[in-house]
Amino acid sequence: MARIAGVNIPTSKRVPIALTYITGIGNNVAETICEAVGIDRARRVNELSDAEVLAIREYIDANVTVEGDLRRATTMNIKRLMDLGCYRGLRHRKNLPVRGQRTHTNARTRKGPAKAIAGKKK
């Protein structure tokens, strides 16, 4: 059992892959971490010594924003836009696409499931 950055317990997978289970760490960052700490990419999490796990944990604490902190930062950024009253903020408020996509059709990710309109069928 390896506990890195709070709640995440990825084990029996290769180290770079296991690290991507942490929010805020993707393939690229995971590889960088392995390189910085000096862990072979082919090794698995359950083969790591306590010292190595600690080294990873310390590296992440010092250099990467992950999990709760990252989520908080993201929501803060969105909230900032909404408070500003700029176009991007307005789009966030209305739960519509922010980056100029069409909304005539599609945009279901932001709008949620389609709502039936009464009397639309001929």
Added chain:
Amino acid sequence: MARSIWKGPFVDAYVLKKAEKSRDSGKSEVIKIWSRRSTILPQFVGLTFGVYNGQKHIPVAVTEEMIGQKFGEYSPTRTYYGHAADKKAKRK
């Protein structure tokens, strides 16, 4: 794609001139501008601009956080009152 840094921020010349004028006069009045494409510069902070949205000038009080964005972002061009069906659904 982002704008090249060597070009500097884009601002229509007349916006700069008007801003400077109102700065010097010291009065707090709405500066009417049509240039929605102009970047908001640090020296605009504290001034109020009336940004044209195609119909009228929307007053925008520039704050520090707005620097680097465009004036047009603060003056929506579309009005959406919702669909008739939405209203009916809400009333229920």
